[in-house]
Amino acid sequence: MKKIHAAAVACAVMLLGGCSGLKSAAPAGAAPELAGQTYVWTEGSKDEAKPAVTFGADGRLSGTSGCNRMIGSWKLEGTTLKLGRIGSTMMMCSPEAMKVEAAFLEKLGRASAATLLDGRLVLWDEAGERVLTLDPSAS
Secondary structure: OHHHHHHHHHHHHHHHHHHOOOOOOOOOOEOOOOOOEEEEOOOOOOOOOOOEEEEOOOOEEEEEOOOOEEEEEEEEEOOEEEEOOOEEOOOOOOHHHHHHHHHHHHHHHHOOEEEEEOOEEEEEOOOOOEEEEEEEOOO
């Protein structure tokens, strides 16, 4: 009987522990209107070739990861952002540009929510952590 009770307690602890990683609230900011908008990651690069992403009105994503061109798809429902597989060209650039590109693509791949906060697009991961902050494109 003690073994069954201990197993039940262990299962309950595991179930409750599994729920602790869930986000408790929506990310900060308002739901954005992404269609037709371009945003730039100014925090990632000091070079002229800054990563930028354009959200096409047709659900296509395009842009540059700093060095290479990228394409993919996107869908936004409220603040929930779903990005399709992102493909890119495979040119070699400076080591610094390649580091920026790797960081940008990794962060973009983790994005699962998007909000507008102080005029900037903020991308959030599933845990509710800020992943990327992007500025509206000037052009």
